[in-house]
Amino acid sequence: MIHSVETYLQTERLTLRRFTSDDADLLIELDSDAAVMRYLSGGEPTAPEIVRERHLPNIIAGYEKWGGDLGLFAAHERDGGAFIGWFCLRPEPQGPLDEAELGYRLRQAAWGKGYATEASRALLGKAFDGLGLRMVWAETMTMNQGSRNVMEKLRMTLTDTLPTPPDMKMVEGAEHGGVRYEITKEQWERR
Numbered sequence: 001m002i003h004s005v006e007t008y009l010q011t012e013r014l015t016l017r018r019f020t021s022d023d024a025d026l027l028i029e030l031d032s033d034a035a036v037m038r039y040l041s042g043g044e045p046t047a048p049e050i051v052r053e054r055h056l057p058n059i060i061a062g063y064e065k066w067g068g069d070l071g072l073f074a075a076h077e078r079d080g081g082a083f084i085g086w087f088c089l090r091p092e093p094q095g096p097l098d099e100a101e102l103g104y105r106l107r108q109a110a111w112g113k114g115y116a117t118e119a120s121r122a123l124l125g126k127a128f129d130g131l132g133l134r135m136v137w138a139e140t141m142t143m144n145q146g147s148r149n150v151m152e153k154l155r156m157t158l159t160d161t162l163p164t165p166p167d168m169k170m171v172e173g174a175e176h177g178g179v180r181y182e183i184t185k186e187q188w189e190r191r
């Protein structure tokens with residue numbers, strides 16, 4: 001099935017859309033900023049060939065797998081159209097379809113404007129009210145305060161601490177491990 005680039009979600013200031021095979025350069029540029037990658041790779045950029053040959057094909061395969069409803073989505077400012085990064089609402093590869101991970105990676109120019117909270121809140125609304133999800137979780141490094149603040153503003157609950165995965169030992173603050181936050185449909189509706 002072919003999915004067009006039609007809008008996935010709109011918020012007051014942002015549009016989320018599906019990625020296409022033409023979007024490699026946007027992802028390569030995003031992952032080339034050491035500040036963006038600080039708590040993901042320790043600042044190392046993602047190799048362009050990994051983006052082209054692995055990440056982008058996986059993103060597009062996800063739309064096929066989940067009918068275009070779940071996956072990773074490009075975010076643009078509605079005013080002017082600038083690409084600001086991506087958000088995801090994505091099940092585990094072999095996991096249940098009513099549980100998904102919320103994630104976000106924004107260009108530095110877009111930080112500090114409330115964009116991560118705005119789009120994530122809209123994604124939770126879609127997840128619980130439109131897509132029939134039961135639970136959404138998010139994970140980040142313990143020291144990634146910006147990311148944790150987004151989760152807390154969404155009223156997600158800290159449910160677990162996590163060991164740092166072996167491939168993230170070089171990340172600053174890796175010795176403090178990671179954190180997991182969750183929100184259920186019931187909690188979302190009671191908020």
Ligand SMILES: CC(C)(COP(=O)(O)OP(=O)(O)OC[C@H]1O[C@@H](n2cnc3c(N)ncnc32)[C@H](O)[C@@H]1OP(=O)(O)O)[C@@H](O)C(=O)NCCC(=O)NCCS
Nearest residue numbers: 036104105106111112113114115116117140145146147149
């Ligand atoms: C983490 C990230 C998504 C936050 O995006 P953002 O759009 O700036 O977040 P928001 O503006 O919605 O901020 C939410 C809250 O967190 C605070 N915050 C944001 N970044 C912060 C930081 N680096 N340190 C401390 N607080 C921070 C904001 O002030 C805001 O709180 P407030 O409303 O009380 O002021 C963004 O910095 C980013 O993409 N970083 C690089 C990639 C990354 O680390 N992704 C997460 C991996 S799990």
